[in-house]
Amino acid sequence: QQPVQSPQAVILxxxxxxxxNCSSSKALYSVHWYRQKHGEAPIFLMILLKGGEQKGHDKISASFNEKKQQSSLYLTASQLSYSGTYFCGTEIASGGGAxxxxxxxxxxLIIQP
Amino acid sequence: GAGVSQSPSNKVTEKGKDVELRCDPISGHTALYWYRQSLGQGLEFLIYFQGNSAPDKSGLPSDRFSAERTGGSVSTLTIQRTQQEDSAVYLCASSSQGRQPQHFGDGTRLSIL
Known part of the structure; x- marks a missing residue:
C-alpha cells in the first residue's frame, strides 16, 4: 500500500x-527520502531503518517512529536549493529479501526568497 | 560510468509498436530497479533484479511488459504493443545490494502517439 505524505504542498x-510527514499502514523495514527537481532524477537524501532511528545531514534531518509506522523529514533554515518534490519510499518488514x-x-516544496 | 545511465533519453513512437529501454547501472551494483513516473505523479515500482534474477515481477502492469538483465549489469525493459497509457518517464535505479540507497538515472521519457 502506498504511504501517505503530508502536506501535499508547502510554500516557505x-x-x-x-x-x-510519511505514514504507512504496513509494518516497515525502512523509509527512504528523495528529492526531485523538475525534469531531473530523484536524489537520495537518507534512509532510516526500523528501530526508530533519527538521522541528520546539514540542516536536513529525519526520524522514523516504528510503532506508528511514520517518518518525518525536517528542513531547518530552508535554502532556495531545497525547492523540489520530496518523496518518501518505504520497504515493508515482511518478505525477507529486498x-x-x-x-x-x-x-x-517551494522556497521563496 | 559514474552514475546510472539510461537510453534513449526520449522516445516517441506510435501506438502498437514495441519499445526497448536500456539501463546501465553503477559499476558493481548488484541490485537494479525499474520505476515508472507519470506526469505529476509519484514513482510506481515495476521490477527488481538481484544479479540477473528478478524475484518479484508483480509490479509489471501487464504481460506486455518484460525485463531482463544480463551479465549482472545492463538491463532492458521491453514494452510490446504500446498503448497511450504507457506514456510516462521510465526510471532505472541501482544500489550496491538490496535494501540500500538507490541511485537513479535521468530516465527515458516515453511518448505514445
Whole structure:
C-alpha cells in the first residue's frame, strides 16, 4: 500500500522551517527520502531503518517512529536549493529479501526568497 | 560510468509498436530497479533484479511488459504493443545490494502517439 505524505504542498520563505510527514499502514523495514527537481532524477537524501532511528545531514534531518509506522523529514533554515518534490519510499518488514520501494505521491516544496 | 545511465533519453513512437529501454547501472551494483513516473505523479515500482534474477515481477502492469538483465549489469525493459497509457518517464535505479540507497538515472521519457 502506498504511504501517505503530508502536506501535499508547502510554500516557505527562505530561512523558514518545514516538516514533511510519511505514514504507512504496513509494518516497515525502512523509509527512504528523495528529492526531485523538475525534469531531473530523484536524489537520495537518507534512509532510516526500523528501530526508530533519527538521522541528520546539514540542516536536513529525519526520524522514523516504528510503532506508528511514520517518518518525518525536517528542513531547518530552508535554502532556495531545497525547492523540489520530496518523496518518501518505504520497504515493508515482511518478505525477507529486498524489494522495490513503494513511494508516496510527493510533497511539493517551494522556497521563496 | 559514474552514475546510472539510461537510453534513449526520449522516445516517441506510435501506438502498437514495441519499445526497448536500456539501463546501465553503477559499476558493481548488484541490485537494479525499474520505476515508472507519470506526469505529476509519484514513482510506481515495476521490477527488481538481484544479479540477473528478478524475484518479484508483480509490479509489471501487464504481460506486455518484460525485463531482463544480463551479465549482472545492463538491463532492458521491453514494452510490446504500446498503448497511450504507457506514456510516462521510465526510471532505472541501482544500489550496491538490496535494501540500500538507490541511485537513479535521468530516465527515458516515453511518448505514445
Amino acid at each position: 520563505r527562505e530561512g523558514e522551517d518545514a516538516v514533511i 524489494d522495490g520501494l513503494t513511494f508516496g505521491k510527493g510533497t511539493h
